Amino acid sequence: MRINRILLSAPLVVVALVIQVTILARLQLPGAVPDLLLLVVVGLALVYGHVGGALLGFFAGLLADLAPPSDHAIGRYALVLCVIGYAAGLTKPESGRHRSATVPLMVVIGAAIGSTLMYAGVGALVGDTAARHVGIVGLLLSATLYDLLLAPFVVPLVMAAARRTEGDPLTGDGTSGASGSGGTSGYGWLTTGTGLKASRGAMKSVRSGARIGSQRGGLLGKSARDKVGRIKGVKRL
Known part of the structure; x- marks a missing residue:
């Protein structure tokens, strides 16, 4: 990954995780907990592509696995966010910009449903049956609703910040260097x-x-x- 991506992604992931653990997890909302970390990974993957999204998702999920008060197996959420970041990055258009908000909105819905199902599925493989007691349908509905309510305030801001770092010619971005001979067009x-x-x-x-x-x-x-x-x-x- 490029240095500019790491310098932007690391603070965003840390801040999102701190807010999610200290504020969102203590709201005692019915069903699932609003997943701010998932929205940050999706927003970055929509700009960085599938490779960057997979790497960001893995490290963000691993950080969430290690952060207290985590009570699940290490690597469980890292696997989930790695797959979500890869899948979200596949929707990045060739031009680098989405023409409308329809595709990012559909990606958020798919990420909320997919992450909940994969998290519950991996938990079932390692013997965690908490999703069965809560109810998988209630988790899916609440997770999708909460993420959709937070998405307009999180995903556009994350994508705008990521595009600014990608468009900086001094960072050695590949898109600016590929448009001209010798990589000096930027x-x-x-x-x-x-x-x-x-x-x-x-x-x-x-x-x-x-x-x-x-x-x-x-x-x-x-x-x-x-x-x-x-x-x-x-x-x-």
């Missing part, structure tokens, strides 16, 4: 001087060519007039 202030010199040289060559052409035209015109004068003189004789 550094506009480096290529401006050479472009002006080339244009000035081209203008000078055009002007010199025009002068030479006019001189040659004048010589040819003069010789042609001399020949016409001689012919006229012969005819007059």
Whole structure:
């Protein structure tokens, strides 16, 4: 991962996890707990793509597994967020920007449902039957509702911050370097001087060519007039 992505993702993940553990988890809401960490991973994956989303999801989930008061097996939520980040990153368009909010909204709904089902499924494999006592249907409905209510306040801000770091030419972004030869198209202030010199040289060559052409035209015109004068003189004789 690039340095700019790490510098942005690490504080966002830590802040989201702290808010989720200290505030959202203590609200005593019915059903599931609002998953702010999931929304941050989804927002970053929509900009960084499937590879970046999978890596971010894994490390964010691993941090959540290690953070107190975690009471589940280490690596359980890391696996869930890794898959969610990879799947969300697959929806990134080739242009890098979504034309509407429909796709991110559908991704949030799919992430809320998929993360709940995978978390309960992995828990069933390791002997955790808490989802059965609470009710999987209630967890799905509450998780989807809470995440949809938080998504308009979290996902657009995370995506905007990620796009700013991706568009910074000094960070060595691959999208800016791939658009030009030699990877210098993102550094506009480096290529401006050479472009002006080339244009000035081209203008000078055009002007010199025009002068030479006019001189040659004048010589040819003069010789042609001399020949016409001689012919006229012969005819007059």
